[in-house]
Amino acid sequence: MADSIFPGEQPDRLEEECGVFGVYAPGEDVARLTCYGLQALQHRGQESAGIAVGDGSTVIEAKDLGLVTQVFDEATLAGLGEGVVAIGHVRYSTSGGKASWEAAQPHISAIDDTLIALAHNGTLVNTNHLRAQLIDEGEHLRAGTDSEVAAKAIGHLTRQTHHLREGIRYAMENLEGAYAMVLASPEALYAFRDPHGIRPLCIGQLPEGRGWVVSSETCGLDIVGAEYVRDVEPGEMVRFTAEGMVSEQAVPPRPRASCIFEYVYFARPDSVLDGQSVYQARRAMGRILAEEAPVEADLVLGVPDSGVPAALGYSEASGVPFTDGIVKNRYVGRTFIQPTQAMRQLGIRLKLNPLPSVISGKRLVVIDDSIVRGNTSKKLVQMLRDAGAAEVHLRIVSPEVLWPCFYGIDTDTREQLIAANMTLEEMNDWIGSDSLAFISLDGLRASLADAGHDGFCTACFTGDYPVPIPDDVAKKSFLTRKDFEAVYAGEVS
Known part of the structure; x- marks a missing residue:
């Protein structure tokens, strides 16, 4: 493929x-x-x-x-x-x-x-x-x-x-x-x-x-x-x-429909939203994920930065040691200096670099915040294998992103979302990980016990939109890749 x-x-x-x-x-x-x-x-x-x-x-x-x-x-x-x-x-x-x-x-x-x-x-x-x-x-x-x-x-x-x-x-x-x-x-x-x-x-x-x-x-x-x-x-x-x-x-x-992804990824870990510490919420996500998706491994790694608190929580609950096995280059951001094509092909290495001396020969549990299109996860897994990892088990502290967001996030259509177009097994095979698991929606909600309310927007996971989406927008945005292929083949109107 x-x-x-x-x-x-x-x-x-x-x-x-x-x-x-x-x-x-x-x-x-x-x-x-x-x-x-x-x-x-x-x-x-x-x-x-x-x-x-x-x-x-x-x-x-x-x-x-x-x-x-x-x-x-x-x-x-x-x-x-x-x-x-x-x-x-x-x-x-x-x-x-x-x-x-x-x-x-x-x-x-x-x-x-x-x-x-x-x-x-x-x-x-x-x-x-x-x-x-x-x-x-x-x-x-x-x-x-x-x-x-x-x-x-x-x-x-x-x-x-x-x-x-x-x-x-x-x-x-x-x-x-x-x-x-x-x-x-x-x-x-x-x-x-x-x-x-x-x-x-x-x-x-x-x-x-x-x-x-x-x-x-x-x-x-x-x-x-x-x-x-x-x-x-x-x-x-x-x-x-x-x-x-x-x-x-x-x-x-x-x-109430506060964006639940603020806690997963958007907000800084030192922020407090609705009385809930973002850092403590992410740590709790890791602990819950360890209970829901355990795996035998030697080390737990967090993908910087949002995955690190969750990795600490996963380590606490599982007993698998946490380590800093991925270094982030904090001076590569969203700038207007366009890299050459050769540099673009390096992809994720512009921002993340593994430590072979730490991870070589080890079975790794790698904690990340989400999988959207899957390309970064695929490159991350390959990068860790190139650094000598014996096994790479991906654990994600959000449920599968199945639906686009219309409230300020840049997912336009379901066609772009890997989880809307593949089964869990297909995603795992395509990404190249040894195993792949996502936190449950109930588990994610449980990590936010200190929030001053329990009303969260979970539309990107469930398709339950708190504000109705106009038909002219939804008709195209809700189509998966199979839907588009059917349209192109004349099977649906």
Whole structure:
């Protein structure tokens, strides 16, 4: 069989769309605080970065393609001036298409003579409908992103109600999908979240009451010294001004559906989501997986970085020693320096390298967070065998990814997902591992016992979508490779 079962050089990870950060702190260097916050959230998106600052009278923005440290230097931060409020964004493109300056955020929009800036984590499923509606009502849209649609909807409704708070509330009633958003006006910070709470968003306070901070993850609060206060609740809108923090339930909450993959892979291990330590959750996943899928082995290895806490848990529960048998090159990230074809063929070795002196002749249990398209797992297994491993047993701390995500992750169709197109035995044979096992969905849920709720979105495992997917999107996206072959053969319409 060919080296890859999927066309193109698509990423073999579930890629998170973005991270958002906001601060309201008169008298503080809000642009610099936001820059620090974005560096803490860099793992959530590495294609572009942007910061918008409100100084009481207007909003100024700087954004570009690249990592936070590539986009913002001292001169760029100084150019943003002194302000009372700032928001920031790091992006990985999904619904907005390829990386481009126009799609970078925050998105600036005008409401008559007032500028606002909006940053969005997630994906709206009714973007096409809202865009057509706004155009019919005289709005001009250019960027082609759902973030622009949200900003234009807020502006349009604010003109009708004459209050930004009302414009946001009415917009939230019309937005469908996943959104954790921060918005800056010249003098205020707003934070709001979809009624299912699909994407995370938390609130912190700077020391001595100097200001407020909003972040996709608590690691963004930690880096600026803010104390965690609470999460933004599903359907809630929070406003930060000189009068302090004011909250309202803008839209009624719906059944809770927080993305369960945040705990598996997206979030940093030092973050806390809904009261659940991500690190401890991953360690628990490993312990549960050891009970569900034991195997005789000499060593347990974790694929850096997200697989390491789970590997420690697997080792604890199984008694098989843990070792650092794979070294990660932390200076190879998502950059805009394109490797040569010869370098691309090295594939996974650009980021990971095994230690033959540790693993040669050993039977290995290798813990990873997920298998999406399977190409990375196949190369990883071969790399470990080349380094002398006697056996390679893959253990995955998420269930099989069988369905695409429409809420901010870059899986477009079932055709791309190996588990939707192969049996477990076929996957194991194709990848080349000695055995392959996934944690059960019940086991994954059990690892999140400390979360403040039990409502998680598991659509990528079950196909049970908390927000209905429009038919024109679902018809193509739900087809497997066999379905496509049947279509091409004229067997189905």
